[in-house]
Amino acid sequence: MAITISKNKSARGILKQVQEISGVDLSVCYQCKKCTSGCPVSSMAKCPPSEMMRRLHLGLGDELLNSDILWMCVSCETCSARCPMGIDVAAVMDALRKLACERGAVKPDGNVPLFNQAFLKTVEVFGRSYDIAMIAAYKLGSGKLMADIEKFPTMLKKRKIALLPPRGADRKTVRRIFKNTKEEGAGQ
């Protein structure tokens, strides 16, 4: 597939930052496209994983952080498992997501970053995830109030979702971890 790069691309590529955050050497990628062949969402995304790798090589910058695949990627790691050069493609995707959040890339469909925040917030507060609080925060923030609403009565009846917040977790250590990793400029 021909890759077209706009002349007015950002002045600075993000290859170096991605390699630093992920600890992965991307230079060994020779575009065999095994990652894309096995990727469960490559047919739904505009830019499949192998093309993301190539665009990084070609010096693309922050515009790459708006790619839809970043938040369609299911972190199944099939790409990493099958790469003949042992590139951890999934770690590259994590690094790109981290940069996308830090640099305020466009909000993706479904707002996965908001979901992740809502999930982690309950962990930070309770030491374990708390589905009802997470779902409420995500629904309010994303405006997807009616999604899955018809399943709620059945799930409650089946006690498939806990009403009370989790108890017994070592909340102190978990809060310490969140505080520390936020201060560190969010880790790496």
Next chain:
Amino acid sequence: MKYAYFPGCSAESTARDMHQSTLAVANALGIQLVEPRGWTCCGATAGHQTDRILAVALPAATLVKVKDMGLDLVVNCAACYNRMKVANHEIATNREVRGKVAEAVGRDYDGSVKVRHLLEVLLDDVGADAIRKALHNSLTGMKVASYYGCLLVRPNEVTGFDDPENPSSLDRLVTAMGGTALEWPHKVECCGGGLSMSRTDVVVNLTDSIVGMAKLAGADCIAVSCPMCQINLDMRQLDIAKSKGNRYDTPVLYITQLLGLCLGIAPQRLGLNKLMISPAKVVKAIAAA
């Protein structure tokens, strides 16, 4: 056989049935499971999608508690298992990560706790023969599609679980229970995992393909060992029917629920009422076999 046991957060919510059936089966087979005091969330997908150190420090907080217990750690949730294994690997192989994690957790941890999936304990420590001898009922005449998903088998150099492209652990248990383990091509395809709420469209596409393939292979039910796989393959069948018109009605059971039934444990002790697609046909067939 005594182990530390990490239930995982979903054991208290959407996967209470996985937890209940794990405890019931362990009890029946003489496996003693002890929860580490104050265990905390592994961070799941949201953790590693957010920050590498956070993603290692969260599981390490529990692993260091298990280290004090001096026991191997058994995990049934595939996602928690994966995060625990990755944390151990990162800490043991990267000094910088180990240092930062020690600072975050408040204690140094060397990555040495042995983390094992319940399937590994059932097959390697208990053994198929002992399981066969303990059975009251069997899966005779039942065709089971074993679904492994992603997080047990990948990354294989870290989890070391089974064969990454064609695993057989679940199949071996199904065979030990007298059932027919189907050969089918979607054993390690992804169900969409944690995108269930945020990108339901993606998950519906992926689960449609997986459940559809299981049905095509002639499956009476699907056996899983991960709460995300279970809820996606089970609950999303309702959405597949609505948005795509494909009706499968294929029950998706935890392997511990199938094993529990075969060990003669009452269905209500295995949380079978929690499944969205009724497992009544499966329960009836096991009782009749």
